[in-house]
Amino acid sequence: KAGVxxxxxxxxxxxxxxxxxxxxxxxxxxxxxxxxQTPGQGLQFLFEYFSETQRNKGNFPGRFSGRQFSxxxxxxxxxxxxxxxxxLYLCATALAGxxxxxxxxxxxxxTVL
Amino acid sequence: xxSVTQLxxxxxxxxxAPVELRCNYSSSVSVYLFWYVQYPNQGLQLLLKYLxxxxxxxxxxxxxxxxxxxxxxxxxxxxxxxxxxxxxxxCAVRSANQAGTALIFGKGTTLSVSS
Numbered sequence: 001k002a003g004v005x006x007x008x009x010x011x012x013x014x015x016x017x018x019x020x021x022x023x024x025x026x027x028x029x030x031x032x033x034x035x036x037q038t039p040g041q042g043l044q045f046l047f048e049y050f051s052e053t054q055r056n057k058g059n060f061p062g063r064f065s066g067r068q069f070s071x072x073x074x075x076x077x078x079x080x081x082x083x084x085x086x087x088l089y090l091c092a093t094a095l096a097g098x099x100x101x102x103x104x105x106x107x108x109x110x111t112v113l
Numbered sequence: 114x115x116s117v118t119q120l121x122x123x124x125x126x127x128x129x130a131p132v133e134l135r136c137n138y139s140s141s142v143s144v145y146l147f148w149y150v151q152y153p154n155q156g157l158q159l160l161l162k163y164l165x166x167x168x169x170x171x172x173x174x175x176x177x178x179x180x181x182x183x184x185x186x187x188x189x190x191x192x193x194x195x196x197x198x199x200x201x202x203x204c205a206v207r208s209a210n211q212a213g214t215a216l217i218f219g220k221g222t223t224l225s226v227s228s
Contacts, residue, residue, distance in 0.1 A: 004156070033214045043203065043218035056213045090156055092214065099207075099214040100145060100164060104156030 023091035136204030
């Protein structure tokens with residue numbers, strides 16, 4: 001079956017702009033989590049959505065937001081981009097009730113100039 | 114709160130040699146433990162997990178890990194590595210007391226296998 005899909009794979013933006021990233025989960029997966037990966041900070045949890053509701057949130061400023069649609073697809077938005085937002089953004093999806101195995105997408109590489 | 118420390122940022126090893134990647138964690142509550150692998154330009158793939166029961170867990174690609182509660186460690190081992198094992202490896206924990214999937218990751222260990 002198809003894996004987790006993230007679009008776009010690469011993105012270049014300038015400071016002050018906003019960006020929206022998309023994650024399509026594996027069929028039947030209802031939990032979607034987002035992570036930021038940078039060389040300095042490593043992998044950091046942003047937030048998790050389940051059944052269109054944010055269930056957990058990491059320690060990121062309010063410029064980072066997300067949402068989940070009824071088909072479980074999720075988007076994350078970053079407003080007023082800063083240079084430090086340059087990162088690989090990964091989403092991970094899981095079946096309801098089986099959170100021990102998350103499947104990661106290939107990520108979106110965001111570069112902020 | 115939980116934290117994860119991967120004790121080696123880089124581990125060079127020759128093909129067919131054994132390898133151990135070290136991971137220590139800190140938590141005031143019970144946790145689940147995971148090892149993930151990331152190949153270049155790809156997402157993360159689950160190698161193995163410890164939830165409960167036997168402290169020695171076996172995963173994919175010949176990897177295994179041992180949970181040591183007294184030393185709060187979860188070291189990853191492979192008896193004989195291949196060139197194709199070259200990748201970045203991440204240890205992660207998740208609270209057993211909280212609903213959801215949020216993982217706390219270590220900074221990663223780059224395993225470089227040469228011939």
